[in-house]
Each structure stands twice: as C-alpha cells, then as structure tokens.
Amino acid sequence: MPKTQRFSRRNFLRRAGSTALVGVAGTAGASRLVAHTAAPHPRPLLALPSDDYDFNEVYDRVGTDSVRWDRAIDQFGDNIVAGMGVADMDFRAAPCITQALAERCAHENWGYMHRPAAYAEAVAEWEHRRYGVEVDPSTVVFTTGVHPGLIGALHTFSPPGTSVVLNTPTYSGFYTDLRFTRTVTSDNPMIVDAGGRYSIDFDDFERRARRCNTFILCNPQNPTGNCWSAEDLTRMGEICLKHRVVVLADEIHRDFVTKGSTFTPFASLPDRDIVDNSLTFSSASKSFSLAAMKVAWFHSTNRDLLERVKSNTRADLSTLGMVATRAALTEGAPWLDDLLAYLDANHDYAQAFIRDNLPGIRHRKGQGTYLAWLNVRDFADRIGARETAAREVAEGDADMNAEKVVQRWFAERSGVFLNPGSNYGTGGDGYMRMNLASPRAIVERALDNMAAAVSEA
Numbered sequence: 001m002p003k004t005q006r007f008s009r010r011n012f013l014r015r016a017g018s019t020a021l022v023g024v025a026g027t028a029g030a031s032r033l034v035a036h037t038a039a040p041h042p043r044p045l046l047a048l049p050s051d052d053y054d055f056n057e058v059y060d061r062v063g064t065d066s067v068r069w070d071r072a073i074d075q076f077g078d079n080i081v082a083g084m085g086v087a088d089m090d091f092r093a094a095p096c097i098t099q100a101l102a103e104r105c106a107h108e109n110w111g112y113m114h115r116p117a118a119y120a121e122a123v124a125e126w127e128h129r130r131y132g133v134e135v136d137p138s139t140v141v142f143t144t145g146v147h148p149g150l151i152g153a154l155h156t157f158s159p160p161g162t163s164v165v166l167n168t169p170t171y172s173g174f175y176t177d178l179r180f181t182r183t184v185t186s187d188n189p190m191i192v193d194a195g196g197r198y199s200i201d202f203d204d205f206e207r208r209a210r211r212c213n214t215f216i217l218c219n220p221q222n223p224t225g226n227c228w229s230a231e232d233l234t235r236m237g238e239i240c241l242k243h244r245v246v247v248l249a250d251e252i253h254r255d256f257v258t259k260g261s262t263f264t265p266f267a268s269l270p271d272r273d274i275v276d277n278s279l280t281f282s283s284a285s286k287s288f289s290l291a292a293m294k295v296a297w298f299h300s301t302n303r304d305l306l307e308r309v310k311s312n313t314r315a316d317l318s319t320l321g322m323v324a325t326r327a328a329l330t331e332g333a334p335w336l337d338d339l340l341a342y343l344d345a346n347h348d349y350a351q352a353f354i355r356d357n358l359p360g361i362r363h364r365k366g367q368g369t370y371l372a373w374l375n376v377r378d379f380a381d382r383i384g385a386r387e388t389a390a391r392e393v394a395e396g397d398a399d400m401n402a403e404k405v406v407q408r409w410f411a412e413r414s415g416v417f418l419n420p421g422s423n424y425g426t427g428g429d430g431y432m433r434m435n436l437a438s439p440r441a442i443v444e445r446a447l448d449n450m451a452a453a454v455s456e457a
C-alpha cells in the first residue's frame, strides 16, 4: 500500500478539530439555535457568536448522504480523505440560513405553502444590489433547480433530435439535460493557449449556431473558470439573434468571482434585442451551498419566451428550500463576501502549490467559480493512463478512459476524489476538475497527498 494511503480520514478530521456529523446527530450548536427559537412571526433577533464565519472549521459531512463525500467513499472506499468533486461547499451554512430554518422548524406545521411576492422581490433585489441589473419580480419564475428550468426551455425551443450549442469544456450536467430532452449536442470547443487561457472560437460557434435552436451559455464557465466579457457575450448574442437561436444563460456560479475579475450578467448587455432573445437561469444554491434545498429560478425581459417556458415547467417547491433561499438572499451577503476572500486565498494557495509540487500537472487560476481545472496530460502519459484505459476497454469496460484511470489513481493512492475532465465535453480529455470550496486544511491535505503520490509515481 502506498505511504499516502495509510492516512486515516477520521484521524485527520479529529486532529483538524472537525465538528462530527452535526447535521445528523444534532449537537450543542444546533440545539443552541433551537433553544432560542419561537414561532416564525415575528422573527426574534438571535445574538450570534462572533466566530460564526470560521471557514477554517473542518466540518465532517461523512455519513450525511452527501454526494461529495459519501458517494466518493462508496465508489473508492474508506481511504478517501478529500472529496474534491461535485460542486458544493464543505462549510457550515451561513448562520442566517440556519437561524431561519430553525425558526421555521419550530413552527411544527408543514401544510401547503403560500409564496408571497417577497420571494421574487428578494431575487430582484439581489440582482440589483450585486450586479445593477433591474429584474421585474413578476418575471421571476421559480423552479426546483437550474436543471428543471433548462429542461423546460429545451422542451420549449428544441424539438427532439435537434442540436444545442455548448462552448466546451462545459458543465457535465448539460449533457444529462440534452439526453433527457432527446436533443443532441453541438460542441463548440474553446481555444486554449499555451498558458491555459480559454477563449471562444466564434467562427465555429456561428457555423454551429446556424443549425441549432438553443445555446446554453455557462457564465462563469464551469469547469474552466472564464467570466465572459461584455464583448464576448455581445458577439455570441449577435450570432444567436441572427440565426434565431435562443440563449439560455446559466449563471449559477456568478457570485464566485476571483480578485481582479468581474462577472457580466447576460441581461445587463446594452443591446435590448440581444437580451430579449435570452432567458437567465440562476439560484442561491451554489453561492450558499443549498443544492439539496431544490430552489432556483429563471427570468427574461421577453414575456413571450418566459410564458412559453413557464408552460413547460412545474415547480413543486418546498417550504424549507424557500425559507433558506430567502434568508440567503436577504441576509447572507456579508457571509458570502467573507467567503469569497477565503476562496480566493484557496485558489492562490492551490495555484502556487500545484506549480511547485505537482510536476506534470498545470493549472491556471480561473476568473470565476471555486473549481480548479487541472491539465494532467503529461502526468497521464507518465502513468500510462491511455494504455491502461485502452486495455480495460478491450476487456469489456466500454466506459473507461484515460481521465477515469487518473481519477482512480489519485483516489487509490492519495485518497483524493477528483472529477474526470472527459465528463465536460470536447476538450476535457487530459484534464481533471478539483473543487476548492473546503476549509484550507482539507485543500492542503488533498494537495499534500497528491504531491506525495505523484513523487512516488
């Protein structure tokens, strides 16, 4: 067994001062909140401890049915010490969210929920305050996730068998949405320079747009981290308008922008015709790690597009999801702002560490998202990943590829779970995606273990 594999996840969490299974066991922290709760109206103001924003706290999620940790352990066994895959965060939720949920839970009735205008107003207010975009609250349509919204839009504009443009590498879940709607991808591979900077191939984009009804824009781009400029967005928007392609702007990662970069909402572009040819999809679920709360929304300045998609979307929302989302949007900004500084430092740490300690792996800090996109091509060659994959395919495992071999290699030898780049469409081969939204101790542990394993390869 390699040296790094002897590392024990439980010992690490204990040494790092983790809070074990708070969500499951209901610890002193949780009961403290419950003890102070009252009926939901009016909401009492709780005095919150001053260390609420301790992003260094290692918060143990194992055993809570989390995809990020429990699924990784199911797949690769108990030696997984760092689940750096699916895009959610390992931090304790913003105190305002826990407080709002605890207060609502104290009212022990779960009948049908009325959804007052305050929910859509909270979305519009967030858009206005953080991005200067004016969204009419009456145009905000809630869904149980960005996926159901995108699926509703694809059902509306893209009949089965037709193609959808994607700038690739892009979010793997879009391919699931295409399968679900029986549409097919038209991958528009991005251009990547020697320094790892990605840009759009506009000629190829236009060639593809001519044959598509919809374009799924990912801004900021998961997994490459691009925050698309107003110029890029306008150029893509013009092409889409010209060829009657509806722009579905997925902006779920928009709140994560690294220092020195800016996020431009598609709806903020100055050309009204371009904006009127789009719908924007977003949520608080990435920003506040509320993915399992199942709340998202879409909006458009074009009432016709909006109504058509709305008629293909049914959202059965839950009270707790709505309560958590409203608390996040109305009170969560200070928590998020502190978190952004913390994540930026994680990005910087990872960038320097990878440069200095992971030979054969290259990485460029993204402009947005909390994801690192690792170029592992040289390293994959060093461990013969392509040959191993070819052999396993020949032996009957049709799904195997070089990136999955690299994934398994790191899981088994360093206890680190990464996402294979091949999941992200054309141009993802030779890459791995690493989630950096964790306490620094976990990021350090993951990178230390990877470096130790690489040095033995």
Ligand SMILES: Cc1ncc(COP(=O)(O)O)c(C=O)c1O
Binding pocket: 087, 144, 145, 146, 147, 148, 171, 173, 218, 222, 250, 252, 253, 283, 285, 291, 295, 296
């Ligand atoms: C770009 C992008 N869109 C959508 C989603 C999923 O959204 P939801 O959970 O709201 O369906 C993700 C999750 O990682 C994502 O990265």
